[in-house]
Amino acid sequence: MEKKKPNQEVFSLYDDYCHNRIERRDFVKKLSAFAVGGWTVSELMSYLLPNYAAAKRFEKNDSRLKSEFLEYNSPKGAGKMRGLLSRAAGSSEKLPGIIVIHENRGLNPYVEDTAHQAALDGFIAFAPDALTPFGGYPGTDDEGRTLQAQRNRDEILEDFIAGYEMLKTHPECNGNVGVVGFCFGAWVSNMMAVKVPDLKAAVPFYGGQAPSEMVPSIQAPLQLHFAELDTRVNEGWPAYEAALKEHNKSHEVYFYPAANHGFHNHSTPRYDKEAAELAWSRTIEFFQKHLKA
Incomplete structure (x- = not known):
């Protein structure tokens, strides 16, 4: 049956x-x-629960990509941070950069796939792992959530901003860098728009918004993606939208009908192929507009 x-x-x-x-x-x-x-x-x-083995889209030695793990210094005493750097193989020109921010469970295979896809779409992508102080993503989301909950989220934010600074000055980056984040990473993306004056663009997917009183500090254009059924996250949008409009901040927003929180994550049954592909195409078009100019 x-x-x-x-x-x-x-x-x-x-x-x-x-x-x-x-x-x-x-x-x-x-x-x-x-x-x-x-x-x-x-x-x-x-x-x-996510099935990363079945959903994995890129192998470690994918010939289309030039990928490696890099270390950089944590500004908040966490020691060395680590992240995945990926760009298209054979590219000789300097590329615009994208920081890819994971959810509340570390740099899992889905987020690695997302960084690789950004690389194939014409960018140099860097995906830091907030769990580096614990040895990195532990292999399961349950363990990853437990570990990430032990870190202060503001310190994690500063670690991602340091990753942004590293990417911006990388010899293969043209200095124009944006950020895309998912769930917890969307909050980081919103907060990076507040705290990083030269950030070129921010694309938060279904995550917490920056406090309204911080909105005046935002300089980067925003593209925000929400799932219609994600009432927990969506309840914060009206106040954020009002603040963005009040302070004349450049933004565009999309809601995806009948989609759940996490609809872009292709490893779980919440994945919505149509919504995910549309949202990603909009994301890449947005980055092309603001990072390649």
Whole structure:
């Protein structure tokens, strides 16, 4: 018998779990109420959790790419930070740069794929790992969330800004750098727009907004992406939008119908292929406009 797709309540419950609002024990207990229609609890767990092995789009030695891991100094005493640098193989010209900011679980394979895709789209991409002080992304999102929760988010923000400075001065970068971030990384993207005066563009995907009182400091144009069903994040948008308009800040915003938080992440069932591809095409067009001029 074919299993019926889980309802929206299941996705909302998973959203609570992966953003640390409920513990794993409570998640499993509540999930048992939805173990119907041919689903067991373990099957629902397997369905909801990311499957990076099946979704991985780029191999380590992809001949189309020139990729490596680089270290740079943390400005907040975390020692050396580490990140993935990727650009198209054979490129000899200086390229505009994109900082790719991960979610609340470290530099996982999905975010690595996103950096590689940005490279194929004509940019030099750098994806730092906030979990470097713990040895890097540990291999599972559950462990990654636990580790990242042990770090101060403002210190993480400063580490990403340092990554931006490193990329801007990289010999293969033309000095024009933007940022794209997902979930926690979207908050970082919004805050980098506040704190980095020469940031050329910021593209937050379904994440926390900067406080309204900080909006006057924003210089970079913003392109914001939201999922229609992501009520938790979306409730902060009206105040942010009002502040952006009040201070005449350049921005454009897109909402994706029937999409869930995390719709761009191709390793989970929340992935929405149509929305993800449209949002990414808009992202690349936005960066081409603001970074290649």
